[in-house]
Amino acid sequence: MSLPHAILTALLEKPSSGLELTRRFDKSIGYFWSATHQQIYRELGRLEEAGLIRALPSEVPVRGQKKEYEVLPDGSAELARWVGERQDPKTVRDPLLLRIRAAAVVGPQGLEAELRRHVGLHRRQLETYEAIEEKDFPPGRRSDEDRLHRLVLRGGIALETFWLTWLEEALAEVGEIALPAPGAGGGAA
């Protein structure tokens, strides 16, 4: 139940139309909560229905016409409530870790290349984050808002760093397993 709150946050930061939100979810907000335009439009409808946001009146609200939304007081209140809500971390579901475990029973064919590919992806993401940190958060006095935004970004940086470190270890292990004489290290198939 986080998508509505992601949208409320984005709209409080800046009132936007559905497509503008979609674009923002492709960057900053999307770095820790991704969403497609279909999800966003549906959720905007629900939030409006629930009285948490409203469409700015001005334009004629017909299909194909831009429709901007802003957050109503009830929306802010709901978001504030949610910030302090008790909510356990999601159970882990990581396909890559699962694939390692699968490789332990059917052999690691193809796994090494895939690990290397992931290294590249995480490296690129880390570079993106680091560029943002340098650009948006130069050293010096920071507002509370800046500090929290930076905190989130540093979470992303630490997460990517974790992956890169672990992937290096994984490549070392898988590399050694792939080495032994052909026919010895293979799987059950």
Next chain:
Amino acid sequence: MSLPHAILTALLEKPSSGLELTRRFDKSIGYFWSATHQQIYRELGRLEEAGLIRALPSEVPVRGQKKEYEVLPDGSAELARWVGERQDPKTVRDPLLLRIRAAAVVGPQGLEAELRRHVGLHRRQLETYEAIEEKDFPPGRRSDEDRLHRLVLRGGIALETFWLTWLEEALAEVGEIALPAPGAGGGAA
């Protein structure tokens, strides 16, 4: 599309009934791919339908009777294919990071307590992993299978460590923000 492969892996490690699988998904396998018994039973049905697994004949297969499954050659082949498949990491969706961002616009009320609670949860999980590492992977020669299992476990350990480190940083930031004179540091509501 990882649940079927998680089940294939578990069944290759040891043929099991639905409930036995459920129990195993509550521990080892569940540490990186969780699933409920409803998901498992549904998926067992699909996998059997697809000819990737089969129920061991012996028992009468009526409701309330234990039914054990084993993996067929097609199932092993599918799993081996999947191990090397090209598959991008899932886009990040983390409610806690999102809540920090929300706190930047509506204020951090209640957030500090929630962060502390998460510290406790991650600390406990880390202890669980470390106990497993000590018990199942003592120093010394290890089989390929053991090495891969340990690699997965070390991923879990590093992930929990990341969270604990980041949460500490987060508590420091949120603590400093909560300090200023009442009425000054609050949100928009």
Next chain:
DNA sequence: GAAGACATGTAAAGAGTTACATGATTAT
């Protein structure tokens, strides 16, 4: 006026969660 970009949607299928239903076995 045709093409391409902008903007908002609908439909359907896959995946996960929560609540409930039912039969079999075991212990008291």
Next chain:
DNA sequence: ATAATCATGTAACTCTTTACATGTCTTC
């Protein structure tokens, strides 16, 4: 025999993903 537990399953709902549909605006 009754209750508790084991074991398998159904149903309904929510969230996410993918593909498609439709209308408007701008530009050449």
